[in-house]
Amino acid sequence: MCYIGAIIFPTIGASMKLTTVATLLFSALSTQLVAAELDANKVKFIGPLADTATIKPNNTPYQAAIINNLLPKLQSDSKTLSILGKKVTWQPLGDVNDLTIAGLQAIKFNFSAERFVQGKLKLNGIEKAHVFLNGETLSGSKEYDINAVTGDHQVVIVVEQADDWKKVSLEYLPKAEHDIITLTTKETRALSAKQLFDAPTINSVSISPNGEYYVVTERHYQSNHGNKAINKTTLTDEEGKVLYRFDGLSANQIKWRADSKQVVFVRNKAVTVLNLKDLEEKVVAEQLDGAYGFQYFDNNTLVFAWSKSDKSKHTLVKHFRGLEDRWSYARNNSQIFMLDINSGFINPITEGKLSHSLADFDNKAGTILVTRNPSDYAKPPHMLTELVEVNLKDNQQTVLGQYRTFSSAKYADDGIYVVAGPDFANGLGRAIPENMLANNYDGQLYKLDRQGKNAKALSKSFDPAIGSMQVLRNDDVVIKVTERDTQQLYLYDESKARFTKLKTGFDVVGRFSISDERNPDLLVTGTQASHPQQLKRLDISKNRAKTLWDSKALAYDNSEIATLSEFNFTNKEGVEIKGRVYTPHNLDENKQYPALVYYYGGTSPVSRGFTGRYPFNLWAAQGYVVYVLQPTGATGFGQEFSAKHVNAWGEYTANDIIEGTKKFLAAHPYVNKDKVGNLGASYGGFMTMLLATKTDLFSASISHAGISNITSYWGQGWWGYLYSGEASKNSFPWNNPKLYSDHSPVFHADKVNSPLLLIHGDADTNVPPGESHNMYTALKLLGKDVELIEYKGTDHQVFARDRRFHWWDTMLAYFDMHLKDQPQWWQYIYK
Incomplete structure (x- = not known):
């Protein structure tokens, strides 16, 4: 054949059946677009599928479910398929010489498009079929519309009836001259939108205080589930053995007791503790609508927040009480409570018109840290945060400080760590010329004494912007930072006043959780710019990580990055x-x-x-x-x-x-x-x-x-x-x-x-x-x-x-x- 642009003209003696490309076919006398037959040697066939089945899917009301359940296996790159104990192998469609074949059959082919293309796929010799493009159902009977973007694609055809397989063929009719598709058998594929969105990810992690167990939530999507994510949350031991599955929960909803013998979670509005020794569940409270954030204060007590929504909404007008009233949730009131596990008794810790949020607690000292936001627009950023300590012995509240910039606070043995902007404590963290105004989104690390006084700026010479933090047993701090265009974890060594980067190997750290051992371990997810998500476990003292899970092998192994x-x-x-x-x-x-x-x-x-x-x-x-x-x-x-x-x-x-x-x-x-x-x-x-x-x-x-x-x-x-x-x-x-x-x-x-x-x-x-x-x-x-x-x-x-x-x-x-x-x-x- 000779090639003129995107058009192929058959030369004398050339076969009229295309062997490499499904493309436009012109006759010497006409420029009318006609269908081109797809090369049967580049189309794969498998069958019979379940030839012992006498009832076909179209004879049952569960036709769609049967086909959709089979589809993921047909889409895979595996050369064989095992059904009802029998192994069936994919073969070229051109090798099929049977007249009739029992049961179901399937055909699939891959094609590439160098631009957005439109055309029609025509099924010859097939009376009943279900056609899928990249896992999505195509409507039609004998002809199906193909609309495909730049990249690699897959068509799967599940055949229920073909009277004579010798007469089965596929044809493609382009809508216009540029609507070219090329059949391909290459082992690699261009990255696709569905691949990026649907691929498995770890979206929540939690490691036990003793480091012997961890909980992870794995999420992925499938075409036949639409917008609904498929989640799997498992409790695993150090060796990777699954011990328990938490249906309908995420790992961040599961909180550990300090001795790692129990976890608590809320499911179906029931507060439940799980004993790890015998995996027995016990409901300790029910019907606590609006309650959230349950965690162990000590072995016998839980601390949590309880939010009550505003029931006095006026149906005709809204009289604004302040700038915050533009938020739909502004009039909800959240307070902190404690729940006694043995009796079920609930004790309120905070109250009032202002909502309170839990920042941290110290069960040995019998105190908790909470924050609240009184309306105060006097200075930028036109809000105020109060850090309050509550003494549980007498419920006495002490305001430790009022701040214009504030992110979080955590107890240390001899003080309180705070993450806030450079202007915290009258500009204590500023490291800019006098004539410049600080950007308080540039988080810095500080330490206060237990009375909220004597602030020390710890990160003035540390360029990364500090986000979240977790205080370790020895009062060192693990911080998550923005460092240039990456997200990293650093260890702040309090005794040496030094920041050390933890070697996760990630460009962007995602979720992380830290054990409470003398030599703690870190469970962490993340990605690199050119490598998809992984889950790793890192020994903080050795600063060395090992990979536990890698989505590349699961979803991107043959991808062109x-x-x-x-x-x-x-x-x-x-x-x-x-x-x-x-x-x-x-x-x-x-x-x-x-x-x-x-x-x-x-x-x-x-x-x-x-x-x-x-x-x-x-x-x-x-x-x-x-x-x-x-x-x-x-x-x-x-x-x-x-x-x-x-x-x-x-x-x-x-x-x-x-x-x-x-x-x-x-x-x-x-x-x-x-x-x-x-x-x-x-x-x-x-x-x-x-x-x-x-x-x-x-x-x-x-x-x-x-x-x-x-x-x-x-x-x-x-x-x-x-x-x-x-x-x-x-x-x-x-x-x-x-x-x-x-x-x-x-x-x-x-x-x-x-x-x-x-x-x-x-x-x-x-x-x-x-x-x-x-x-x-x-x-x-x-x-x-x-x-x-x-x-x-x-x-x-x-x-x-x-x-x-x-x-x-x-x-x-x-x-x-x-x-x-x-x-x-x-x-x-x-x-």
């Missing part, structure tokens, strides 16, 4: 800006590729997680070179770097993104400079809109849940005034109108020249959907190229499986339309 490289540059102010680049598998540097530039720009960096809401590895698999950068203002790079976020609203950030993109393009000649897109979410969505008013560098842009008017976000978002307390510290529309107008994209909408897609959830409480409506209205009136997509009933993030896939498709289809000149996918979604 993007190539990752670092790309850093020094900006005009002499500051190094970190970044990384994902390139498609088997990149050909002689070709030109479109690119996507991603950033956040808010007060945290874009982490190196393997996947997430914005899956960079998937974008690379779709044929894009992806540049992710960490512009000025993010935490994890030192206090001076993060402080530049305050009162800037994109000033430094926009410059970094523009300069970084130009230098990225200069350093990567295989990127098409005229086909570069950019996108971001939340503050990153604000940055996308702002950039559209400042540069024509980008050919198409996407803003998800972005801010267009800083004033309306400040006054209307649930947390707008709190976030602005840091991002716009001491600046308000009345004393700094220039900041609020000059940095708001909608005030400069007339400068937008490139296509812009605005995406928002219509139930977004963080950044109200009106922020996208502002910009959409402006650009529509200006006659600009703008699209607005709202996800109904969706808040600030898109979580549900079906919505996540649609959302990912929407973004990629939009970029395909503008950066690949391929509008068909977008037109398919939004007909």
